[in-house]
Amino acid sequence: MTADLGVSIAPDVLLGLFEQMAVIRGTEKAAHDLFLAGLVKGTTHLAAGHEAVAVGASAALRPDDYVFATYRGHHHAMARGATPAECLGELMSKGTGLNKAKGGSMHLTKASASMLGSYAIVGAHLPIAAGAAWSARLRGTGQVAVAFFGDGATNIGAFHEALNLAAVWSLPVLFICENNLYMEYTPIGSVTAVEHPAADRAPAYRLPSQVIDGNDVVVVAQTVGLAAERARAGEGPTVIEAMTYRHFGHSRTDPATYRPDGELDEWLTRDPLDVARARLAGLGVPAEDVDAAARRAAATVADAVEAAKAAPGPDPAEAFRDVWQDGGAAWRT
Amino acid sequence: MADVITYREAVSEGIAREMRRDRSVVCLGEDIGAAGGVFKTTAGLFAEFGGERVWDTPISEQAIVGMAMGAAMTGIRPVAEIMFSDFLACCWDYLANEIPKMRYMTGGQVTVPLVVRTANGGGLGFGAQHSQSVENWALAVPGLKIVAPSNPSDVIGLMAAAIRSDDPVLFFEHKGLMASKGEAPPAEHLVPLGQAAVAREGGDVTVVALASTVPLALAAADRLAADGIGVEVIDLRCLVPLDMATVLASLGKTSRLLIVEENPYQGGWGGTVAAIVADEGFELLDAPVRRVASECVPLPFADALEDEVIPTTAKVIAALRTLLAY
Numbered sequence: 076m077t078a079d080l081g082v083s084i085a086p087d088v089l090l091g092l093f094e095q096m097a098v099i100r101g102t103e104k105a106a107h108d109l110f111l112a113g114l115v116k117g118t119t120h121l122a123a124g125h126e127a128v129a130v131g132a133s134a135a136l137r138p139d140d141y142v143f144a145t146y147r148g149h150h151h152a153m154a155r156g157a158t159p160a161e162c163l164g165e166l167m168s169k170g171t172g173l174n175k176a177k178g179g180s181m182h183l184t185k186a187s188a189s190m191l192g193s194y195a196i197v198g199a200h201l202p203i204a205a206g207a208a209w210s211a212r213l214r215g216t217g218q219v220a221v222a223f224f225g226d227g228a229t230n231i232g233a234f235h236e237a238l239n240l241a242a243v244w245s246l247p248v249l250f251i252c253e254n255n256l257y258m259e260y261t262p263i264g265s266v267t268a269v270e271h272p273a274a275d276r277a278p279a280y281r282l283p284s285q286v287i288d289g290n291d292v293v294v295v296a297q298t299v300g301l302a303a304e305r306a307r308a309g310e311g312p313t314v315i316e317a318m319t320y321r322h323f324g325h326s327r328t329d330p331a332t333y334r335p336d337g338e339l340d341e342w343l344t345r346d347p348l349d350v351a352r353a354r355l356a357g358l359g360v361p362a363e364d365v366d367a368a369a370r371r372a373a374a375t376v377a378d379a380v381e382a383a384k385a386a387p388g389p390d391p392a393e394a395f396r397d398v399w400q401d402g403g404a405a406w407r408t
Numbered sequence: 409m410a411d412v413i414t415y416r417e418a419v420s421e422g423i424a425r426e427m428r429r430d431r432s433v434v435c436l437g438e439d440i441g442a443a444g445g446v447f448k449t450t451a452g453l454f455a456e457f458g459g460e461r462v463w464d465t466p467i468s469e470q471a472i473v474g475m476a477m478g479a480a481m482t483g484i485r486p487v488a489e490i491m492f493s494d495f496l497a498c499c500w501d502y503l504a505n506e507i508p509k510m511r512y513m514t515g516g517q518v519t520v521p522l523v524v525r526t527a528n529g530g531g532l533g534f535g536a537q538h539s540q541s542v543e544n545w546a547l548a549v550p551g552l553k554i555v556a557p558s559n560p561s562d563v564i565g566l567m568a569a570a571i572r573s574d575d576p577v578l579f580f581e582h583k584g585l586m587a588s589k590g591e592a593p594p595a596e597h598l599v600p601l602g603q604a605a606v607a608r609e610g611g612d613v614t615v616v617a618l619a620s621t622v623p624l625a626l627a628a629a630d631r632l633a634a635d636g637i638g639v640e641v642i643d644l645r646c647l648v649p650l651d652m653a654t655v656l657a658s659l660g661k662t663s664r665l666l667i668v669e670e671n672p673y674q675g676g677w678g679g680t681v682a683a684i685v686a687d688e689g690f691e692l693l694d695a696p697v698r699r700v701a702s703e704c705v706p707l708p709f710a711d712a713l714e715d716e717v718i719p720t721t722a723k724v725i726a727a728l729r730t731l732l733a734y
Binding site for chain 1: 434460463465466468470471473474475476477478479480481482483484486501502505506510511512513514515516517518519521550551573574575602603648649650651652653684
C-alpha cells in the first residue's frame with residue numbers, strides 16, 4: 076500500500092472531510108434503520124466503510140469534474156453535494172427525492188454538481204465515464220471524469236473495453252476501484268486470477284496503477300489529486316485500487332455470514348473515521364473540535380431524516396414525465 | 409436540384425450536412441475514418457472533418473456506445489456506428505438499460521442526444537449473424553426513438569432530424585437499399601421524426617411498410633395497378649414516434665390493411681400496428697389485418713433459402729390478392 080505521499084493537508088480542511096464522512100456514515104445508518112422500519116422499499120447497498128474513497132477523491136477534484144458511481148453510490152452523491160435529505164427522500168420514495176423518486180437508491184444523481192449518475196449494471200459506467208472524458212477533451216475544458224466501481228466490475232467486458240480505449244485515446248479519466256474484497260457474496264480472490272483485480276490488469280493496457288489504503292482520506296485525496304493533475308496535463312488515465320471494506324452486507328437482504336470470523340472486527344479497527352481522527356490528533360486538532368464536528372454531522376442527519384419523513388410522496392403524474400427531452404412520454408404522433 | 413444520389417451516399421451526405429452546421433457533432437465507430445466504413449456510408453467524412461471529428465475505434469461495441477453516451481451527456485452530439493445491427497447485441501446494455509432510461513431515472517436531470525447508426529436487414533446472403541432486421545428489438549424498449557428510412561432523400565432528412573434530436577435515436581440503414589438511387593434533396597432538407605409518408609396513393613387497400621419493405625410494396629402496387637386495383641403504400645419512416653394517424657386515415661379510405669415488415673412475425677413491429685388498428689380502427693375494417701413478415705427461423709445463407717424466409721414482392725402480391733378477395 077502507498078504510504079503518505081507527503082502532500083500536506085490543512086487541519087481545517089481535514090476536519091471538514093471528517094465531518095463529511097460522518098454525515099455519510101450517519102446517513103447510511105439512518106437508511107439501514109429506515110429500511111428495517113419499512114420506510115425504505117426495494118433494496119439498498121450501503122457504503123458505510125467506504126466513505127474515505129468518496130470524500131477523499133471529491134476533495135481532490137474540481138467542482139466541474141465528472142463523477143460516475145455504482146449502485147453502491149450514496150457516498151459519492153453526498154460527497155459531490157447531494158444533501159442527506161435529498162438522498163433519504165429518494166430512498167423513501169418522496170417527491171423531494173434527488174431523482175424525483177424515479178431512480179431509487181441505486182441511481183442517485185446530482186447532475187448540477189457534475190455527479191452524473193449511479194449505475195446498477197455492473198461495469199456499464201466505465202465506458203460512459205470515458206465518454207465524458209473524451210467530451211471534455213473535445214471541448215477543451217480541462218475537466219476530468221472519474222469512474223468509481225467495485226472489485227466485481229473488473230471481470231466484466233465493459234471494464235476492459237473502457238481501459239483499452241481510454242488508454243489508446245489518452246483520455247482524462249480516472250478508474251477508481253473500491254476493492255472491498257467481495258463481489259456481492261463471493262470473495263473476489265476466488266473468481267479472479269490476479270491478486271489486485273483492477274491494478275494488476277492496468278499494465279495490460281499500459282496504464283499506471285496504484286494500490287492504496289482506501290480507508291485513509293488523506294491518502295485517497297493525495298493519490299487522486301496527482302492522478303487528476305496527470306490526466307489534465309494530457310498524460311492519460313490512471314487506475315487506482317483503494318482497499319476498503321463494507322461494514323454491512325452486500326445489500327439489505329445479506330447478513331454477510333460468508334465473511335470469516337474476525338474479519339469485520341479487524342477492518343473496524345481501521346474505520347475511516349478513526350483513521351481521520353488519528354490524523355487530526357497528529358495535526359494538533361483538539362479532540363473537542365472533532366467531537367463537535369461529529370455532533371454537527373449527527374444533527375444534520377437527524378434533520379434530514381425528519382425532513383424526508385415529512386416530505387410528500389411523488390405526484391402520480393410524474394410517472395409520465397421526462398421520458399423525452401420535451402418532458403413527456405408520448406411514443407405516438 | 410435534380411442530382412441523383414445513392415442511399416449509401418445519402419448517409420454520409422446527411423451526416424456531413426449536420427457536421428458542417430454544428431461543431432459538436434462527432435462520429436465514432438469501427439473503420440469509419442479513412443476507410444469510410446465497410447458499407448462506405450462515412451466516405452469523405454474523415455477527409456473533410458479530420459481525426460478530431462471522425463474517430464476510428466477498436467472492435468469494442470460497449471466502448472463505442474458507452475462512450476457516445478457519456479459524451480452525449482456532457483455537450484457532444486455523437487453519431488456512433490455499429491457496423492451490423494446484429495452486433496447491437498454486443499452493446500445492448502447501453503441501448504436497453506442505460507441510454508433510454510437515463511433521463512427518466514434521474515428525474516429529467518440528464519439528456520442523451522446521440523444517434524446510433526447501424527446497417528440492418530437481409531437479402532445479401534450474409535447469413536444468420538449479419539442479416540437480421542432487429543428494429544423490433546428496439547421497439548421493445550421505452551425511451552428510444554427508432555428511424556428506418558427507405559430512400560436517399562429521407563436518409564438525409566431523417567438524419568438531420570435524428571442528429572438534432574435531444575433524445576436518443578437508433579437509426580437503421582438497410583443494407584439491401586445501399587445501392588438504390590433517388591433525388592438528392594435541397595440543402596436544409598429535414599424530415600421530422602414521427603411523420604409517415606404516403607409513398608403511393610390508392611383506394612382499395614393500405615400497405616404499411618418500413619425501409620426495405622417500401623420498395624417491395626411499391627413494386628406490388630405497380631403489379632396490381634395493371635388489374636385496376638389501387639394500393640396505398642404508407643412508409644412509416646419511424647417506429648418511435650409512431651405515426652398511426654396517417655395509417656388510420658388511410659384505412660378510412662381503403663378498409664383493408666396489409667403490414668409488410670422484415671423483422672420476424674414473432675414479436676415484429678407489425679403486431680403493434682395491428683393491435684392499435686384493432687383497438688382504434690376496428691370499425692374501419694372490412695377484412696382481417698394481414699401481416700407479411702420474416703418467418704420465425706434464423707436467416708439462412710443461400711439466396712434460395714433466404715427468399716423463403718424474408719418478405720418478397722411475390723409474397724406481398726399474394727397476400728394482397730387474398731386480402732382483396734376476402
